[in-house]
Amino acid sequence: MITLTNLGKVFRTELIETHALREVNLQVNEGEFAALTGPSGSGKSTLLNILGTLESFDSGDYQLDGKSVKGLPDAALSKLRNEKIGFIFQSFNLIKDFSIYDNIELPLRYRGLKAAERKQRIEQALELVGLHARRDYLPGQLSGGQQQRVAIARAIAGQPRILLADEPTGNLDSLMARQVMELLEQINRQGCTILMVTHDPDQARRAGRNIQIIDGQLHDSTMYDPLAQHTA
Amino acid sequence: MEQLFYYLKVSWFSIKRAPLPYMLTVLILSLGLGVFFSNATFYYRMNSDPLPDKSDKLFFPMLMLVPYQCSDCKPPPVLSYSNVAKLDVSTIPSAKAAMYSADGYLRQHAAQPPTPVTVRITQRDFFSMFDVPLLHGTIWADNQARDELLLSKATAEKILGRTDVVGQQLLLDDRLFTIIGVLDDWQMLPKLYDAYNRQYLNPVEDVYLPLESGYDYNYLSSTNSSTFDDADFRKLATDGRNKALHQLQYWVQLDTPAQQQAYRQFMANLVTDEKAAGRHPSAEANQLVMLRDIVRYFGGESADIKAFAIVTLLFLLVSVFNASHLSLNRYLSNQYEFSLRRALGANRSQLQMQLLVDMGLMSTFTLAGAAVIAYGCTKLMNSLWPANHLFAGWDVQLMLALAVLTLFCSYLVTLYPSLRASFGSLNKQLKE
Ligand SMILES: Nc1ncnc2c1ncn2[C@@H]1O[C@H](COP(=O)(O)OP(=O)(O)O)[C@@H](O)[C@H]1O
Numbered sequence: 001m002i003t004l005t006n007l008g009k010v011f012r013t014e015l016i017e018t019h020a021l022r023e024v025n026l027q028v029n030e031g032e033f034a035a036l037t038g039p040s041g042s043g044k045s046t047l048l049n050i051l052g053t054l055e056s057f058d059s060g061d062y063q064l065d066g067k068s069v070k071g072l073p074d075a076a077l078s079k080l081r082n083e084k085i086g087f088i089f090q091s092f093n094l095i096k097d098f099s100i101y102d103n104i105e106l107p108l109r110y111r112g113l114k115a116a117e118r119k120q121r122i123e124q125a126l127e128l129v130g131l132h133a134r135r136d137y138l139p140g141q142l143s144g145g146q147q148q149r150v151a152i153a154r155a156i157a158g159q160p161r162i163l164l165a166d167e168p169t170g171n172l173d174s175l176m177a178r179q180v181m182e183l184l185e186q187i188n189r190q191g192c193t194i195l196m197v198t199h200d201p202d203q204a205r206r207a208g209r210n211i212q213i214i215d216g217q218l219h220d221s222t223m224y225d226p227l228a229q230h231t232a
Numbered sequence: 233m234e235q236l237f238y239y240l241k242v243s244w245f246s247i248k249r250a251p252l253p254y255m256l257t258v259l260i261l262s263l264g265l266g267v268f269f270s271n272a273t274f275y276y277r278m279n280s281d282p283l284p285d286k287s288d289k290l291f292f293p294m295l296m297l298v299p300y301q302c303s304d305c306k307p308p309p310v311l312s313y314s315n316v317a318k319l320d321v322s323t324i325p326s327a328k329a330a331m332y333s334a335d336g337y338l339r340q341h342a343a344q345p346p347t348p349v350t351v352r353i354t355q356r357d358f359f360s361m362f363d364v365p366l367l368h369g370t371i372w373a374d375n376q377a378r379d380e381l382l383l384s385k386a387t388a389e390k391i392l393g394r395t396d397v398v399g400q401q402l403l404l405d406d407r408l409f410t411i412i413g414v415l416d417d418w419q420m421l422p423k424l425y426d427a428y429n430r431q432y433l434n435p436v437e438d439v440y441l442p443l444e445s446g447y448d449y450n451y452l453s454s455t456n457s458s459t460f461d462d463a464d465f466r467k468l469a470t471d472g473r474n475k476a477l478h479q480l481q482y483w484v485q486l487d488t489p490a491q492q493q494a495y496r497q498f499m500a501n502l503v504t505d506e507k508a509a510g511r512h513p514s515a516e517a518n519q520l521v522m523l524r525d526i527v528r529y530f531g532g533e534s535a536d537i538k539a540f541a542i543v544t545l546l547f548l549l550v551s552v553f554n555a556s557h558l559s560l561n562r563y564l565s566n567q568y569e570f571s572l573r574r575a576l577g578a579n580r581s582q583l584q585m586q587l588l589v590d591m592g593l594m595s596t597f598t599l600a601g602a603a604v605i606a607y608g609c610t611k612l613m614n615s616l617w618p619a620n621h622l623f624a625g626w627d628v629q630l631m632l633a634l635a636v637l638t639l640f641c642s643y644l645v646t647l648y649p650s651l652r653a654s655f656g657s658l659n660k661q662l663k664e
């Protein structure tokens with residue numbers, strides 16, 4: 001479902017050029033749960049942002065469901081983001097003065113769904129993350145783990161096919177982290193493809209696939225063998 | 233609709249997040265707009281054309297026909313009775329009226345305390361030339377002396393308690409006059425027929441009296457009169473008519489360029505003939521000034537008002553600049569939320585809708601603030617310069633102009649910063 005070929009990304013500032021990604025080749029199939037690991041500054045977030053079409057790339061190609069996203073206009077990219085992709089961030093990124101319900105509603109609003117349909121999807125998502133009783137709380141009134149579960153509810157409320165999670169448990173203690181992981185695994189079992197950046201080797205092992213990035217280059221893609229894919 | 237409420241709610245939350253900078257932005261902008269608007273109103277009114285169809289057809293002739301030697305000087309701004317008589321012979325103008333102003337006391341009967349009134353002493357064409365509306369009655373049948381007067385609507389209401397008073401008699405300085413007409417509401421702004429000495433800032437007169445009666449009854453000019461011989465300005469009926477006592481303004485209506493040219497020639501011939509007859513020694517220096525140019529001709533344009541207008545404009549620019557700086561900071565601190573919304577699938581036009589609603593909300597607050605501040609400023613100016621109160625009136629057009637200006641300034645203040653925020657790099661804020 002995701003195919004990157006020779007993808008490169010360079011950040012240019014007045015002083016320096018940073019090659020955040022070089023010649024990245026990657027194929028991710030529907031239903032995979034892949035962990036993205038690598039040292040800090042190696043380009044994990046950049047890769048995730050490119051996959052989420054939040055960031056452009058400089059060379060190579062990115063095909064989503066067989067179609068290149070290169071050169072797509074803003075409206076098409078936004079639609080893609082809204083319908084196919086869900087984001088989860090390390091720092092939750094909930095809007096502080098919006099209720100839990102209103103936070104989860106955001107992507108559904110932008111999709112232009114009717115109020116009744118929004119409500120139904122939000123309730124479903126709240127049910128899944130086990131926070132139905134807290135729908136009218138503000139994010140600040142919840143624990144970190146609960147907040148991250150709200151963020152997950154927000155990401156899946158639109159029923160995306162890909163979930164991109166950037167260190168989703170980075171700010172959580174181990175108990176909460178485990179709950180979040182279990183939730184993600186549950187979502188994956190329902191058919192959602194997940195790419196997750198993590199520093200935790202245990203988590204990486206639990207994922208079906210481990211992709212390592214070092215210095216902008218992909219290494220040791222344990223499960224993935226492009227030749228095998230193509231010849232199969 | 234529901235979506236609009238949602239956008240409003242989002243705007244409102246973002247205001248609530250940092251209310252102080254927002255209030256400061258609105259306050260600064262309101263202040264700039266309010267001060268500018270109150271001053272611009274004044275400036276606009278002062279420079280407006282009260283008779284747009286006619287202001288290039290009404291002319292103010294000034295004759296260099298005086299018994300003194302003067303090379304290189306302007307003709308006197310007012311004419312003597314005999315000079316007006318000489319000009320009056322011409323049939324070129326389609327209308328013409330001489331006039332001056334005086335003060336008087338008006339009452340219904342001797343038992344009533346007298347009310348001071350301003351009196352315009354003039355001729356019948358005055359009313360048609362300056363589009364004076366008549367509510368009741370008629371104007372004088374001709375330019376002869378007669379004990380008939382016209383009243384402004386307000387004066388009729390004040391003295392007699394109603395306006396339908398044609399045929400009634402009144403005491404003007406204890407002389408009995410018959411009311412033959414009552415004017416409708418009328419305020420020529422600026423009062424250009426009376427431009428000399430900045431009289432154009434004053435309200436129109438309360439009472440209208442025939443010119444000949446004014447001279448007969450010795451109504452002395454309340455503005456300026458000059459004598460260039462041994463004329464006694466206190467003896468209007470005699471010296472006023474025969475000698476060089478200059479106190480009359482004279483207006484003629486010349487509808488076509490040909491008429492205007494012919495009239496200039498007529499004035500020139502008149503002065504040449506008089507000079508040949510030995511009745512005046514000066515070099516030819518006649519003037520025929522268009523109504524539209526009359527304030528400028530008399531140098532009545534106020535430099536301080538202009539300077540003040542420029543200062544308030546600069547003040548507005550500074551306000552917009554400051555407000556936009558504040559608003560930029562506000563947006564930069566909100567940029568994270570923009571990025572988040574983008575990540576969740578908002579497209580640019582959806583974000584822009586949000587910004588438009590932000591702008592609408594800011595415009596609404598600012599418009600309210602600006603209106604209040606402009607009102608206060610106008611009140612202040614009116615109390616400092618009471619004579620100018622006539623020029624401080626707002627109408628629908630001006631209010632609309634203020635609304636448009638507010639919208640434009642809010643646009644400047646909101647849009648640039650928000651564009652910067654929404655087209656800026658998307659990902660930075662979310663990565664960590
Ligand atoms: N917006 C940016 N401008 C310039 N350099 C950037 C930007 N974002 C990331 N980088 C650089 O790209 C490299 C990869 O960053 P990142 O993807 O955030 O790493 P990771 O998430 O693996 O820690 C780093 O060297 C970082 O400094």
Ligand SMILES: [Mg+2]
Nearest residue numbers: 044045663664
């Ligand atoms: Mg990172």
